Structures are given as C-alpha cells and as structure tokens.
Amino acid sequence: MTAVTRVAPTHHQRITFGKVISRTLGIITLIVSLVVFMFPFFWMISCSLKTLGEVSVFPPPILPAKAQFVNYLVAFQSAPLLRYGLNSLIVCISVIILVIGMTSLAAYALVFLDIRFKKVVFLILMAPQMVAGVTLMLPLFIVLLELKLLNTLPALIIPYAVLYSPFSTMLLRGYLQTLPKDLVEAARVDGATELWTLTRVIFPLLKPALGTVAIFCFIWSWNEFLYAMVFIQKPMLRTVSVGLALLNSIPNFPPQTNIILAAATAITIPVLVVFATMQRQFIEGITAGAVKS
Numbered sequence: 001m002t003a004v005t006r007v008a009p010t011h012h013q014r015i016t017f018g019k020v021i022s023r024t025l026g027i028i029t030l031i032v033s034l035v036v037f038m039f040p041f042f043w044m045i046s047c048s049l050k051t052l053g054e055v056s057v058f059p060p061p062i063l064p065a066k067a068q069f070v071n072y073l074v075a076f077q078s079a080p081l082l083r084y085g086l087n088s089l090i091v092c093i094s095v096i097i098l099v100i101g102m103t104s105l106a107a108y109a110l111v112f113l114d115i116r117f118k119k120v121v122f123l124i125l126m127a128p129q130m131v132a133g134v135t136l137m138l139p140l141f142i143v144l145l146e147l148k149l150l151n152t153l154p155a156l157i158i159p160y161a162v163l164y165s166p167f168s169t170m171l172l173r174g175y176l177q178t179l180p181k182d183l184v185e186a187a188r189v190d191g192a193t194e195l196w197t198l199t200r201v202i203f204p205l206l207k208p209a210l211g212t213v214a215i216f217c218f219i220w221s222w223n224e225f226l227y228a229m230v231f232i233q234k235p236m237l238r239t240v241s242v243g244l245a246l247l248n249s250i251p252n253f254p255p256q257t258n259i260i261l262a263a264a265t266a267i268t269i270p271v272l273v274v275f276a277t278m279q280r281q282f283i284e285g286i287t288a289g290a291v292k293s
Helices: 011-048 052-056 070-078 081-112 118-130 133-146 154-176 182-189 194-205 207-223 226-231 240-249 257-290
Strands: none
Touching: 011 257, 052 257, 070 081, 070 257, 081 118, 081 154, 081 194, 081 207, 081 240, 081 257, 118 154, 133 154, 133 226, 154 207, 154 226, 182 194, 194 207, 207 240, 207 257, 226 240, 240 257
8 A cells, every 4th residue: 555645734835825714704704794784775775666565564575576666756756855855965065165165274274384373273173073063053043043044055054064174174184294395385485375385286185185075074964964954944945864854744645664765765876976976086086196206
C-alpha cells in the first residue's frame, strides 16, 4: 500500500481561505440587512395592491392575487394628494435654497474670515440644535400670528429653515476646514471679493456637503408633521404628511388600509427619486473634490 502524505496548508493558503470566509460572511450580512430594511417598503407596496379582504385576513398573503392598481386612483380621488405634494415641494425647495444660502455664508465666515470670538459665535449658532423642536412651537406660533403668516406656506418655510440651519452650518463648517486656505488667500491676492471667492472658488468644492444638506433638508421638510399640522389649517395648503394622516377622517370615506397604503406609497416615491438623484450627484462631487492638482 502506498502511504498518503498529508500536506499542511501554507501560510498564504490560510490567509486566502480566511479572506474568502470573511468576504462571504460580509456578503451574507449585507444581504440579510438589505432584506430586513427593504421588507417594510416591499410590504407597503404589496398591501397597496391588495383588496381590503386580503389586507384584513390573517395571515395576510405576501403577494396580491391580482394587483389592484385602482387603489391608487381611489387614493387620489379621495384626497387632493397632488395639491398636497405641490405644497410640500414648494416648501422643500424654498427651505433648501434658504438653508444653503444662509449656512454657506455662515460656514465660510467661521472658517476663512478673521473675526473675534469665532468659537463663541459658532456655539450661539448651534444653540437651537440643543432645543427640542416641540418646545419652540408656542413661541413660533405667537410670532407667526403677530406677523400674520399662519395658514401660509412661509409659516413652514421660515421655521424649517431656522431649525435646519445649525446642523447644516456645522456640516459645511467641518467640510470647509478640510480645504486648503491657500485657495482663498490666492483669490484675495488676485483682488477677488469674498462673495466672488465663495461662489466661484468654494462652491464648486462644496458639492458633496451641499448635496448632503439638500438631501437632509428635503427629507426633513417632506416628512415633518407637527408644525405642518399646527401652523396650517387651510385644507388646500396642507402638506403630504398631514394629508396622509387626515385620510382616515374624510367624510363618507371609511378607513381602508389598502387605500391608505397606496397613498403612502405614492408620496414616498418622490423622496426615493430625489434621494437617488442627489446621491448620484453627491458621489460625483466627492470623486471630483478628492482629486487635487
């Protein structure tokens, strides 16, 4: 009989095997996480295409027997969701413009301008971030009432812009601190004004941070409910978050889970589209800003 010689795995083979195991476990973890996080969204879409009987039965079926796209038509006929979406879109775009305009100026001043008590000014700007939004509701309500802005879209745009500015300023300031100050100094030597330097030199490098600010402002403004519920009482000025919540209280319309989930799916799609679009720009900005000549 021929003796079989067992060869022990080499050090390189052990390292390669360990990498394969580690990579496999990482892929499995990512797949499980993806399924866990995507399942609620999948279930919302599935239930929005079911009949009321399929949604009410226990255990409910995973997929509808026949897709009921009519649920979306009923949802849009039951409430002016398009009008609510337009109101929310106006609020979101206005907030993004205001926040980017204010916070970019503030961050630029905190990083590149020689001002006294810079840290104290930064702490004062961050103070609203430390206060819960619900505690500001009563004073904001009184101010908006005195200014006669209640039941108008500026009643949401102005508070949102103020509340979202501290976080945005902190984010932009942190990003600007990573940029070389020689860029600003060179522009000043050439006789450029501070505004010209901000718009022509700094803004192109701020694309990643500005994309992040825009994403956060859009999602926060689109989903905000409490201020929109209190400050806006006119039905045609409501936002999508309030309109969806009030879908249960429409006269002569019994609450139907499948219709409500159809409306929820419809108002979630714009957020996903904006996030996907801005994320692409966000990645492109990081790639462009990472290359230094």
